[in-house]
Amino acid sequence: MKIPYLLIALFFSYTLWSQSPYQKGMTKAFELWEQDETLQASQLFERIAVAETDNWLPPFYAGQILILEAFTTDDKTVMVESLKKAEDFIQTAQLRSRNNPEIMVAEAQLLTAWIVYDSDQYGMKNSMKITEIYKKAMALAPENPRVVLGNAEWNIGSAKFFNKDVTPYCSEVQRAIDLFATFKAKGEFYPSGGKEHALQVLETNCGG
Amino acid sequence: MKRTIFFPLLGLLLSLPVFSQQKISGVVTERNGTPIEGANVYLEGTYDGASTATDGSFIFQTEETGVKTLIVSYITFETLRFEAGVAEMTNLKLQLREDVNTLDAVMVSAGTFEAGDNSKVSVLNPLDVVTTASALGDFVGALQTLPGTTTVAEDGRLFVRGGSADETQIFIDGIRVFTPYTPTTNNIPTRGRYSPFLFDGITFSTGGYSAEYGEALSSVLLLNTIDEPDQEKTDISIMSVGAGLGNTQKWERSSLSVNASYINLAPYIALLPDRNDWQQPYQGFSGETVFRLETKQGLFKAYGAFDHSEFQLTQESIDVVEGVPFGLNNSNFYANTSWSQRLPNKWKLWLGGSYTYARNKVGIFTNQVANAEHSAHAKASVGKSLNNRWKFQMGIEQFLTEFSETFASEDVNLSYGFSNPVTASFVETDYRFSKRWAVNLGLRGTYYGRSDTWKLAPRVATAIKIGDKGQVSAAFGQFYQQPTQEVLKFSSELAPRQANHYILNYQYVKNNRILRAELFRKTYENLVTYPAEEPQPGLPYRNAGSGYAQGFDLFWRDETSVKNLDYWVSYSYLDSERRFENYPVAAQPSFANTHNLSVVGKYWIDSWKSQLGASYQFASGRPYTNPNQPGWLQERTKGFHGLSLNWAYLLSPQKILYVSVNNVLGIKNINGYEYASTPNAQGIFDRRALRPAADQFFFVGFFWTISDDGTDNQLDNL
Numbered sequence: 001m002k003i004p005y006l007l008i009a010l011f012f013s014y015t016l017w018s019q020s021p022y023q024k025g026m027t028k029a030f031e032l033w034e035q036d037e038t039l040q041a042s043q044l045f046e047r048i049a050v051a052e053t054d055n056w057l058p059p060f061y062a063g064q065i066l067i068l069e070a071f072t073t074d075d076k077t078v079m080v081e082s083l084k085k086a087e088d089f090i091q092t093a094q095l096r097s098r099n100n101p102e103i104m105v106a107e108a109q110l111l112t113a114w115i116v117y118d119s120d121q122y123g124m125k126n127s128m129k130i131t132e133i134y135k136k137a138m139a140l141a142p143e144n145p146r147v148v149l150g151n152a153e154w155n156i157g158s159a160k161f162f163n164k165d166v167t168p169y170c171s172e173v174q175r176a177i178d179l180f181a182t183f184k185a186k187g188e189f190y191p192s193g194g195k196e197h198a199l200q201v202l203e204t205n206c207g208g
Numbered sequence: 209m210k211r212t213i214f215f216p217l218l219g220l221l222l223s224l225p226v227f228s229q230q231k232i233s234g235v236v237t238e239r240n241g242t243p244i245e246g247a248n249v250y251l252e253g254t255y256d257g258a259s260t261a262t263d264g265s266f267i268f269q270t271e272e273t274g275v276k277t278l279i280v281s282y283i284t285f286e287t288l289r290f291e292a293g294v295a296e297m298t299n300l301k302l303q304l305r306e307d308v309n310t311l312d313a314v315m316v317s318a319g320t321f322e323a324g325d326n327s328k329v330s331v332l333n334p335l336d337v338v339t340t341a342s343a344l345g346d347f348v349g350a351l352q353t354l355p356g357t358t359t360v361a362e363d364g365r366l367f368v369r370g371g372s373a374d375e376t377q378i379f380i381d382g383i384r385v386f387t388p389y390t391p392t393t394n395n396i397p398t399r400g401r402y403s404p405f406l407f408d409g410i411t412f413s414t415g416g417y418s419a420e421y422g423e424a425l426s427s428v429l430l431l432n433t434i435d436e437p438d439q440e441k442t443d444i445s446i447m448s449v450g451a452g453l454g455n456t457q458k459w460e461r462s463s464l465s466v467n468a469s470y471i472n473l474a475p476y477i478a479l480l481p482d483r484n485d486w487q488q489p490y491q492g493f494s495g496e497t498v499f500r501l502e503t504k505q506g507l508f509k510a511y512g513a514f515d516h517s518e519f520q521l522t523q524e525s526i527d528v529v530e531g532v533p534f535g536l537n538n539s540n541f542y543a544n545t546s547w548s549q550r551l552p553n554k555w556k557l558w559l560g561g562s563y564t565y566a567r568n569k570v571g572i573f574t575n576q577v578a579n580a581e582h583s584a585h586a587k588a589s590v591g592k593s594l595n596n597r598w599k600f601q602m603g604i605e606q607f608l609t610e611f612s613e614t615f616a617s618e619d620v621n622l623s624y625g626f627s628n629p630v631t632a633s634f635v636e637t638d639y640r641f642s643k644r645w646a647v648n649l650g651l652r653g654t655y656y657g658r659s660d661t662w663k664l665a666p667r668v669a670t671a672i673k674i675g676d677k678g679q680v681s682a683a684f685g686q687f688y689q690q691p692t693q694e695v696l697k698f699s700s701e702l703a704p705r706q707a708n709h710y711i712l713n714y715q716y717v718k719n720n721r722i723l724r725a726e727l728f729r730k731t732y733e734n735l736v737t738y739p740a741e742e743p744q745p746g747l748p749y750r751n752a753g754s755g756y757a758q759g760f761d762l763f764w765r766d767e768t769s770v771k772n773l774d775y776w777v778s779y780s781y782l783d784s785e786r787r788f789e790n791y792p793v794a795a796q797p798s799f800a801n802t803h804n805l806s807v808v809g810k811y812w813i814d815s816w817k818s819q820l821g822a823s824y825q826f827a828s829g830r831p832y833t834n835p836n837q838p839g840w841l842q843e844r845t846k847g848f849h850g851l852s853l854n855w856a857y858l859l860s861p862q863k864i865l866y867v868s869v870n871n872v873l874g875i876k877n878i879n880g881y882e883y884a885s886t887p888n889a890q891g892i893f894d895r896r897a898l899r900p901a902a903d904q905f906f907f908v909g910f911f912w913t914i915s916d917d918g919t920d921n922q923l924d925n926l
Binding site: 048050082085118129162 | 246248250252253254255256257259279281283284312408438439719720817858860861
């Protein structure tokens with residue numbers, strides 16, 4: 001008679017304990033992010049990053065949130081402080097995982113944010129770096145949709161600046177969209193999103 | 209029966225976390241009690257934590273036990289670490305110290321202009337150095353639009369606050385450059401030898417600089433080469449005065465840049481003759497290379513530059529009707545290496561050295577002067593950050609110059625020279641009391657081998673922040689420098705010259721707008737005197753001169769108010785007198801004038817893909833001696849005016865067409881007068897106005913960059 005109860009108990013404990021603290025923490029952080037609690041989410045990623053000393057994902061996401069934050073804020077002081085802190089996280093992520101194309105994309109976004117902050121000071125300097133980063137990332141992961149998209153978006157931005165035709169890069173955006181459909185994340189919590197943004201880029205620059 | 213088993217089991221499972229959970233709570237505030245919202249509070253090594261609420265309070269639960277570290281982090285504050293038993297972590301009152309190294313923290317700005325991206329507040333960015341209309345791609349020219357400099361149009365070197373040009377020293381990566389300017393002759397301005405795009409950090413100090421730098425009475429210019437180039441590329445430039453070629457290669461941990469250029473003024477002068485009678489117009493070849501290697505915790509850099517220039521012309525002279533034939537042939541080699549290494553416990557080691565070989569052959573009439581200079585500088589320093597607020601650095605350095613010269617004419621053959629060893633050591637410390645108050649203290653001790661003298665020079669600087677955007681800094685320092693080569697070669701036992709600087713500075717920075725105002729006083733002692741127009745062998749040389757310079761500087765730059773327009777205005781007021789060289793009395797020297805004004809503007813026109821630039825310079829009249837009247841340096845030339853325009857057009861992302869015109873209005877400037885050495889029949893000394901070789905200068909260049917990605921260009925090369 002005891003067996004069913006034991007089974008229930010085991011089942012119960014399975015649902016409770018099957019997730020490691022890491023999985024729980026990461027899941028919680030993503031939930032917070034989805035609920036727009038960006039500060040809470042970033043801080044939880046920061047805590048996980050400090051605890052998990054060889055995992056690149058928590059500092060990567062902590063940095064990613066701050067980069068997006070910097071793009072959306074109007075307050076220049078908040079922007080600078082967010083970018084400086086994001087820089088630390090992205091560096092930490094890079095130390096934990098060298099030559100990682102996902103982190104390279106984040107680094108390129110970070111450098112782009114600095115250009116938005118002060119184009120006179122960072123425009124020329126950072127654009128060269130960004131181009132170089134995408135070049136390297138494309139060589140490492142030519143089939144990664146976020147790399148393909150980031151590279152195409154950057155090229156579209158440059159072409160627009162020089163009043164050049166952007167259509168050569170539209171096929172790359174389309175390729176990124178196709179790649180999103182087939183892309184398989186290498187592990188749990190690995191970056192997988194970006195398709196919506198790709199569709200948006202296609203619509204704004206390539207007439208849908 | 210069923211229930212009795214089920215419920216306890218379930219209860220046990222559910223209560224498990226509750227039993228072992230411990231509440232951690234408290235309040236996070238600033239030191240003055242202001243609550244901090246949004247700080248991240250957590251136990252180190254766990255995911256347990258929370259953000260603070262509006263009132264600074266936080267509460268969270270943990271399953272941890274025993275002694276743990278609680279971490280509180282928040283941007284612009286120093287991260288707090290608090291170690292205690294988890295059980296005791298309730299109702300904590302935690303205070304965060306503000307991070308004194310944030311962007312808005314005070315920084316000592318007395319006397320110093322940061323130009324480049326190595327600084328928090330930059331008055332000029334790297335691009336400015338080369339897109340300023342009047343500068344013609346010379347970084348020295350761009351710095352001449354900053355306050356504190358005097359327009360000495362016919363010379364081209366940096367004259368700072370009533371000091372002569374030799375009182376400014378130039379350093380590349382912390383190492384002295386002994387011959388920074390290209391050789392030239394009377395009335396033809398010189399240029400900086402080094403191409404601006406090798407540098408990404410430029411610090412220009414017009415006084416009160418740190419104890420690390422010596423052998424400069426008035427000013428130092430610190431140039432830092434780029435640590436890591438962004439990408440591999442080839443640069444091609446074709447100009448109305450020559451051509452250039454550059455290439456950069458990158459590897460995993462190292463990179464190599466090579467630049468070469470050839471300048472020949474013959475076609476230009478054939479088209480637009482100037483006031484000189486050139487037999488052989490200026491031609492020069494220069495090559496530079498930078499190698500960088502990243503080591504595990506450090507960086508090694510080697511820089512080498514070679515250039516050769518020659519020309520031959522006949523210069524007008526009031527005393528010689530047929531003109532003075534003058535020829536020059538110069539070769540210059542400069543090598544510089546530095547190695548910085550991070551050591552454990554926040555120690556940092558820095559080693560560097562340079563070697564210069566310069567050879568000149570000058571012919572005036574049938575007189576031949578040939579000289580050779582070997583100079584070396586070696587420097588070693590160690591530094592440590594004791595904590596976030598306190599840093600110190602100490603080092604030793606050795607300068608050595610061996611100079612030899614021969615003078616040959618029909619009647620005489622002379623040869624002379626000197627060796628000039630200087631040994632110095634320095635120690636300095638930076639301390640930040642808070643984000644609002646910082647102090648730098650330094651001491652420099654120098655031993656001059658030739659005159660067997662010791663000099664100890666203290667330097668002090670402090671800065672206090674006033675309000676959110678403003679700050680006041682003050683600096684005092686003593687500075688020593690060996691006499692110039694021109695007198696050392698005839699009397700090498702002279703004692704070093706001395707200057708004292710007193711500087712008070714106000715700086716206001718808001719949204720890409722900078723206002724700087726600076727008040728200064730500088731006193732000179734032990735300047736070199738001698739009783740002849742030019743230094744020559746056998747004269748009694750003494751350290752009997754003295755002088756002063758005082759005044760104020762204003763600088764305003766605004767990149768925000770008008771879209772796509774960036775402009776700056778510099779004004780300097782200078783009151784300076786000195787007695788040195790052959791001055792019979794103390795007088796305002798010919799290289800110091802009272803008012804200097806520069807206005808520089810750049811406007812980007814998006815639809816034209818063009819940057820238009822304009823710069824206007826005004827300098828009030830400079831003193832000269834009129835031998836027909838009693839007195840010394842008693843008259844003033846008329847003021848100097850110059851308006852320069854430039855236009856950079858981006859043909860494509862990698863092709864730029866650049867056009868510039870100096871002195872668009874063709875104003876006839878007069879730099880001074882040359883008087884006859886003997887009076888004419890009426891007993892009057894005749895004179896000749898010293899005019900620039902050409903009133904206007906035109907420049908056309910095409911710059912093409914080839915790189916894999918196709919976006920890089922040479923905008924920062926212009």
